[in-house]
Amino acid sequence: MSDFKESPSQTAGPYVHIGCAPQTAGLEQRGMGAPFGHKMIAGVTPGHEMTLDITVLDGEGAPVKDALIEIWQAGPEGSYAPTAQFSNWGRQAADLTTGQARFQTLKPGALKGQAPHVLVWIAARGINLALTSRIYFPDENNASDPFMIAAGDRAETLVAAKAEPGYTHVIRLQGPKETVFFDV
Amino acid sequence: MTKNPFSPRDLQWHPPALHHDYRSTHLRAPQHKLLHMPQTETELTGPTFGQNDLGPLDDDLILNYATDGQMAQGPRIIVHGKLLDENGRAVAGKLIEVWQANASGRYRHVNDGYLAPLDDNFGGCGRCLSGADGSYSFRTILPGPYPWPNGGNDWRPAHIHFSVFGDGFAQRLITQMYFEGDPHIKLCPIVQSIPDETAIDRLVARLDMDKTIPMDIRAYRFDIVLRGRNATLFENQMEGR
Numbered sequence: 349m350s351d352f353k354e355s356p357s358q359t360a361g362p363y364v365h366i367g368c369a370p371q372t373a374g375l376e377q378r379g380m381g382a383p384f385g386h387k388m389i390a391g392v393t394p395g396h397e398m399t400l401d402i403t404v405l406d407g408e409g410a411p412v413k414d415a416l417i418e419i420w421q422a423g424p425e426g427s428y429a430p431t432a433q434f435s436n437w438g439r440q441a442a443d444l445t446t447g448q449a450r451f452q453t454l455k456p457g458a459l460k461g462q463a464p465h466v467l468v469w470i471a472a473r474g475i476n477l478a479l480t481s482r483i484y485f486p487d488e489n490n491a492s493d494p495f496m497i498a499a500g501d502r503a504e505t506l507v508a509a510k511a512e513p514g515y516t517h518v519i520r521l522q523g524p525k526e527t528v529f530f531d532v
Numbered sequence: 533m534t535k536n537p538f539s540p541r542d543l544q545w546h547p548p549a550l551h552h553d554y555r556s557t558h559l560r561a562p563q564h565k566l567l568h569m570p571q572t573e574t575e576l577t578g579p580t581f582g583q584n585d586l587g588p589l590d591d592d593l594i595l596n597y598a599t600d601g602q603m604a605q606g607p608r609i610i611v612h613g614k615l616l617d618e619n620g621r622a623v624a625g626k627l628i629e630v631w632q633a634n635a636s637g638r639y640r641h642v643n644d645g646y647l648a649p650l651d652d653n654f655g656g657c658g659r660c661l662s663g664a665d666g667s668y669s670f671r672t673i674l675p676g677p678y679p680w681p682n683g684g685n686d687w688r689p690a691h692i693h694f695s696v697f698g699d700g701f702a703q704r705l706i707t708q709m710y711f712e713g714d715p716h717i718k719l720c721p722i723v724q725s726i727p728d729e730t731a732i733d734r735l736v737a738r739l740d741m742d743k744t745i746p747m748d749i750r751a752y753r754f755d756i757v758l759r760g761r762n763a764t765l766f767e768n769q770m771e772g773r
């Protein structure tokens with residue numbers, strides 16, 4: 349066996365906020381630089397601003413209130429090159445009371461051969477290997493997207509719902525409408 | 533794309549989503565298998581961070597929450613090692629974030645109600661970037677073991693949580709580091725959710741007397757390995773953006 353096999357994953361645990369979203373832990377950043385990923389937009393941006401509200405539900409339909417959620421997406425031009433106004437990466441903790449995470453971002457443009465989408469990554473207590481999924485948009489043509497095609501009759505679990513001024517998306521960890529998670 | 537730039541993830545090596553003895557997985561483990569897909573630009577790219585994004589004490593948990601002139605309590609340690617990929621190559625300039633309990637096993641977190649005391653001078657949050665040769669290092673105190681609700685008499689081994697970024701989002705990894713010789717490692721359902729003992733051993737840091745500073749601070753060595761990168765394909769892919 350190779351000495352250089354990937355380090356095995358472990359759960360982020362319930363206190364992930366201390367390291368990754370200290371404002372949520374109630375930890376002032378005494379002596380530390382600013383938290384990462386909290387703001388994706390700075391100043392006036394060329395694209396279409398939107399909110400993206402994400403809630404993760406467990407097998408009983410209860411919100412996962414200790415989840416850490418990251419998104420990674422193309423900018424409005426369909427590019428992953430960051431600009432001074434836009435960071436393609438965002439990170440929010442689920443609200444400790446409601447379980448909802450809100451991202452203030454830009455609608456992604458399409459990549460060649462794929463419909464516009466957002467990669468979503470979830471770490472939490474009880475999740476041994478962080479989960480990767482995608483979010484697509486109900487007002488785009490998703491029919492020929494390879495991930496949507498591969499998801500088959502579960503593809504609708506990847507599509508957000510319109511909710512002005514943006515979209516809302518529910519990720520179900522279990523149950524009849526369990527979200528599709530990818531190994532990529 | 534005929535071949536993926538990142539080598540496939542060995543899902544038998546990682547802990548399975550559902551591990552009966554770790555209760556929190558019962559309602560949070562997806563029941564479908566992960567859907568395997570070829571990598572696209574979305575998975576091959578990821579955020580980048582620079583030294584300018586970090587504060588001067590971000591890699592020093594002994595001092596970064598302490599009042600001026602004071603220090604966190606507990607055995608002083610350096611935690612260091614290399615960030616590598618499965619080809620043994622350095623993964624340079626990537627963000628490593630850590631968090632941990634204090635020397636008494638208490639987290640500075642609104643949801644931690646353990647009766648052990650907080651330390652006014654310890655926050656438990658740190659971060660650094662890997663160097664050109666993949667090396668990283670931070671200073672902290674030895675975290676304490678702590679009890680946790682899992683239906684029995686469960687105690688976590690002393691551990692430090694790690695969050696790591698790679699070249700692409702496909703390499704993103706969260707894990708935990710344990711300490712050589714801790715008897716709780718064998719008893720912990722979270723650790724033991726990893727099926728293979730060799731894999732568990734990769735998460736156990738070793739006392740490093742070479743890097744230990746006499747009369748000051750002990751060192752522990754912990755290397756972190758991310759998914760392999762097929763160099764040629766990876767570079768072509770990136771240039772083709």
Ligand SMILES: [Fe+2]
Binds near residue numbers: 688
């Ligand atoms: Fe922990």
